[in-house]
Amino acid sequence: MTRIDAKFAELNAAGKKAFVTYVMAGDPDYDSSLEVVKGLPGAGVDIIELGLPFTDPMADGPTIQLAGQRALDGGMTLEKTLQLAADFRKGDDTTPIVLMGYYNPIYSRGVDKFLEDAKAAGIDGLIVVDLPPEEDDELCIPAQKAGLNFIRLATPTTDDARLPKVLQNTSGFVYYVSITGITGAAEAEAGDVGPEVARIKAATDLPIIVGFGINTPEKAQNIASISDGAVVGSAIVSQIGAGKSPSEVLAFVKSLADGAHKG
Numbered sequence: 001m002t003r004i005d006a007k008f009a010e011l012n013a014a015g016k017k018a019f020v021t022y023v024m025a026g027d028p029d030y031d032s033s034l035e036v037v038k039g040l041p042g043a044g045v046d047i048i049e050l051g052l053p054f055t056d057p058m059a060d061g062p063t064i065q066l067a068g069q070r071a072l073d074g075g076m077t078l079e080k081t082l083q084l085a086a087d088f089r090k091g092d093d094t095t096p097i098v099l100m101g102y103y104n105p106i107y108s109r110g111v112d113k114f115l116e117d118a119k120a121a122g123i124d125g126l127i128v129v130d131l132p133p134e135e136d137d138e139l140c141i142p143a144q145k146a147g148l149n150f151i152r153l154a155t156p157t158t159d160d161a162r163l164p165k166v167l168q169n170t171s172g173f174v175y176y177v178s179i180t181g182i183t184g185a186a187e188a189e190a191g192d193v194g195p196e197v198a199r200i201k202a203a204t205d206l207p208i209i210v211g212f213g214i215n216t217p218e219k220a221q222n223i224a225s226i227s228d229g230a231v232v233g234s235a236i237v238s239q240i241g242a243g244k245s246p247s248e249v250l251a252f253v254k255s256l257a258d259g260a261h262k263g
Contacts, residue, residue: 003096003124004149004172007046008207008228018173018229019044019220019260020209021253022100024051024067025084026076027240033071035246037088041095043250044257048088049127049231052081052101059129063234066241078105078114082121089122098151098172100127103139111139115146125149125172133165140169153177154200163203173207174200175231178214178223194226217259224263232256 001009011018021040026033040048053071057064085097099118106114106128118126126143133140133152140150149172156179158166167174178193197208210223211231223230235256239249 002147002149002172003094004047004098006094007096008173011046011229017224017227017260017263018046018207018209019224019257020047020049020211020229020231021045021236021256022049022051022064022211022231022233023240024053024064024071024237025081026053026071026074027051027067027237028070028243029074030076030080030084032240032246034084034087036240036249037084038091039246039250040253041092043254044261045095045253046229047096047098049098049100049233050081050085050123051233052078052099052105054102054105056104057102061234063237063241067237070241078109082117082123085118085123086121093122096124097122098125098127098149099123101129103128103131106139111142115143115148119146119148123148125151127151127153127175129153133168136169144169144171149173151175156196160199163200167200167204167206170204170206173209173228174204176200176208176210176227178210178212190222190226193223197227214256217255220256220259221262224260227263230260230263 053068053076057068143150151172152166152170153175154166155177200208207228209229209231210227214220214223214230214232215235220230239252
């Protein structure tokens with residue numbers, strides 16, 4: 001059982017929904033980023049998605065792209081991202097961390113070495129947005145064998161013919177992308193998302209977490225009410241990009257967490 005599995009079991013037993021946050025590792029700099037990440041569990045975050053900065057983030061909207069650029073300009077690398085996770089783990093051995101990004105930096109490092117280092121750093125799962133299920137032998141299967149969850153994205157365009165392929169070899173949870181397009185581009189509506197979550201739930205026992213377009217406590221509550229939890233990324237990254245202090249960012253995160261936990 002991974003930390004992710006344990007977290008969902010704990011939430012389920014308490015009748016609570018999951019609140020998941022995304023932040024870019026190293027944005028705007030290593031120390032500030034680590035301070036925010038360390039503060040997330042205390043602000044009510046159940047699972048942390050840690051963005052891996054990459055030079056060509058094709059699925060990300062301007063907010064996340066700029067965060068990645070700030071991190072890269074500050075010297076952030078895959079090595080330092082794993083170090084950030086390891087530094088976080090010195091004070092927290094229970095909050096799950098999902099590393100989210102693109103395959104190129106992982107491929108460059110070498111899959112076996114990457115998985116060994118990620119596991120040692122305390123990473124629990126991976127979301128690699130540019131590796132489809134057809135490429136499962138590349139990273140997904142080795143990651144599962146190494147004890148890491150491999151989390152897949154489902155979208156409004158994932159029809160019933162495609163869904164079984166997306167769910168195959170997925171573990172931890174399914175990340176349902178509530179809108180078509182790039183991150184931070186539109187707002188999620190519970191009325192649209194509910195039937196889609198139900199359709200995916202009929203095909204898997206995994207928790208369904210909904211992200212994209214959630215930017216207020218009310219939206220977090222509404223989305224959590226029709227799923228197993230909500231993910232917020234761009235709205236938090238925007239606060240960091242606007243130069244807010246770690247304590248201000250964490251206060252905003254807490255307001256979102258409170259909303260999601262009412263869901």
